[in-house]
Amino acid sequence: MKIGTGLAVLGVAVLLAGCTDIQKALNRGGDTPCSEYVTQDQDTKRVTITKFVKQQTTEEREPAGTVVDATLISVDLLCGAQRNAETPIKNADVAGIFLNK
Secondary structure, three states, rough: OOHHHHHHHHHHHHHHHHHHHHHHHOOHHHHHHHHHOOOOOOOHHHHHHHHHHHHHHOOOOOOHHHHHHHHHHHHHHHHOOOOOOOEEHOOOOOOOHHHHO
């Protein structure tokens, strides 16, 4: 019983202390389906888009904030209108608004 309680307390502590690190590690970036992306809060969307932009480049540094902002706006618009909600954000495009890709 004590081990279970200890693990629960440890789990809560990890979630509170390193939530963004865990979130970043588990985030799928460009492979995130639009159906999941549109339900994310703004902070999680920013993590998703940042990872997506990093997946598109060979650079190791963080992408510029303006690039993340512009991509976030584009993906918001495209994912909100995709006919196939399971389209990964990396494949969301204008054609997907009209065709069930």
